[in-house]
Structure formats: structure tokens, C-alpha cells
């Protein structure tokens with residue numbers, strides 16, 4: 291069993307096309323990026339009827355609200371989270387500076403097929419016949435070497451701003467990755483996909499998005515609900531490992547990112563997990579005769595290996611019994627068939 295996260299990716303190389311299009315100069319959606327589905331955007335008035343809960347973390351009832359949101363939605367937004375907005379904006383502007391570099395320069399820090407860090411397409415591209423309208427930069431550990439490749443003369447600003455966040459939790463024993471996502475303006479947004487529907491393999495993911503909307507979550511297996519950006523709030527979503535730990539009570543929410551005709555969207559995902567070799571299993575206090583354990587124990591490393599192989603069906607490979615909470619038919623071009 292791989293001990294470290296980086297070893298998982300060594301064991302499951304992903305070969306994506308290593309040339310990137312210069313998104314900004316494309317006037318027509320290339321066939322390589324044209325998805326067979328037409329994206330149905332939730333109408334604006336849906337925001338009022340059904341909105342992802344917003345929780346003030348200073349609210350005395352915050353713990354209950356978070357628990358309810360995890361059970362009903364698998365996602366919520368938080369205010370009063372204590373992370374200085376200036377820090378998030380600094381990371382956003384560094385991300386913008388990175389993605390604005392010419393493609394050839396960005397490719398100098400390309401994530402190798404068997405690597406975990408660096409610039410490139412989302413790994414999940416490997417599961418789809420069409421490419422996604424996005425680019426990303428993944429940071430695990432220190433980004434200093436990549437920053438040296440990107441800005442040989444002046445790499446300090448980037449890595450110093452990022453370093454503190456990306457290393458802190460690793461030194462505390464947890465594992466984490468920071469994922470910068472860039473969604474350039476797209477000539478035909480309804481036929482393009484920014485990031486295809488997926489669940490995260492984490493315990494929790496904390497997401498900062500700039501002022502352009504694009505994140506959507508699947509509610510009750512049938513409706514895509516937008517998570518509009520709100521200044522100062524962060525989006526938190528349950529990942530597959532917390533779903534396992536909660537014995538299926540907390541939903542690992544299926545989510546995707548759609549793109550925009552004129553606006554450039556940036557997001558910053560903090561992918562938070564346990565130390566890579568700790569066994570994650572349904573908590574014993576949630577188990578009794580009526581509630582048998584639904585999942586095998588699994589480490590994060592092992593689970594990432596399953597995800598790299600089975601993508602959205604990884605959760606069902608560790609399932610012990612009972613109906614699966616989300617079943618995804620991958621043959622349907624990432625359109626969802628859901629069973630409860």
C-alpha cells in the first residue's frame with residue numbers, strides 16, 4: 291500500500307495531452323472541447339427557493355447547522371471563518387498572474403503524468419472523451435521549485451504567499467493539497483464544461499471563488515443548484531472520506547463548474563484529508579444493530595488509488611452493503627443517473 295500521497299500518483303500515471311490551447315485567443319469552441327450535453331443553468335429565481343445554507347461560524351448554534359447542512363446538502367457556505375480576506379485575495383492575484391503566463395511558460399511547471407504537483411489539466415479529464423474548459427495548478431508541499439520554473443527571475447512572491455497555507459497542516463500531521471482552478475471566458479459556454487461532475491476524495495474541501503459564479507451542486511440527485519459567490523464567504527463541501535466516517539450520514543456532494551462567455555473565473559480549493567496512512571472507517575458510535583457499517587476501512591492513499599482507477603465509482607468499491615447513495619453512469623457523458 292502506498293505510504294505517501296505522491297506514491298499513489300506514481301502508481302497511477304495519467305497521460306493527458308501535454309499541449310495546451312491558448313484559451314483567450316480561441317474564437318470558436320474547438321470540437322475537442324465541445325460536450326454533447328447542453329448545460330442547463332438553474333434559473334435565477336431558483337436561488338431563493340433552494341439555496342446552499344450560509345452559516346455564520348460565530349452563531350452559537352453553528353455546530354447543529356453544520357451537521358444539518360452536511361446531512362441535507364453535503365455543502366454549505368461559511369462566514370466569520372477567521373481567514374483574512376486579504377490573504378485569499380493575495381492568493382487569487384498570484385493565481386491570476388500564473389494563469390496569465392504564456393502557455394509555453396506554464397508548461398515548464400507541468401505536472402508530470404505520474405506526479406501530483408504542478409500545472410495542467412484536471413486529472414479527471416482522463417475519464418472523458420472531451421476536454422474541459424479549464425486549467426489548474428496543484429500544490430502539495432512547497433511550490434518553490436515550480437515557482438522557479440515559472441518565474442526564474444522573481445519567484446519569491448508566489449511561493450511565499452502560498453507556502454504558509456499549504457505547509458501548515460502537513461506539519462500538524464494532516465495531508466492537504468491546494469488546487470488553483472482557472473476557467474477562461476468561453477465562446478460557447480453551454481456546450482463546454484469547466485470541470486465535470488465529481489465528488490472530492492477528501493474529508494472536507496474549502497473553496498474560495500472569485501466574483502464570477504460557476505460552481506453547481508447536485509441536490510437530491512436531480513437538480514443542479516448554483517453556489518453564487520458572496521464576498522467574504524467560503525464554500526465547504528463534504529468529501530468521500532467524511533461520507534465514510536459518518537457512515538453515509540453526510541453526503542459527499544456531486545459538484546461541477548460551468549463556464550462563462552465573457553468572465554474569467556478563478557477558484558482556490560483547499561483539499562483537506564487525514565494523514566495519508568490512517569484508516570478511515572465509519573465511527574463506532576454511529577454503528578448499532580439498526581445501523582451496520584456501510585464501508586470498509588480505507589486509508590486516503592488507498593482511496594486515491596481507487597479514485598484514480600474507478601473515478602466516480604470509487605465509493606461503491608469500498609461499500610459493504612445496502613444501496614449506494616450516488617450512482618453515476620459514466621457512459622452517459624457525465625449526465626447523472628442517481629439512485630437512493
Ligand SMILES: O=C(O)CCC(=O)C(=O)O
Nearest residue numbers: 469471504505547557559
Ligand atoms: O471551481 C470550482 O468551483 C470547483 C473546483 C473543484 O471542484 C475542485 O477543485 O475539486
Ligand SMILES: [Fe+2]
Nearest residue numbers: 488489490545
Ligand atoms: Fe471538487
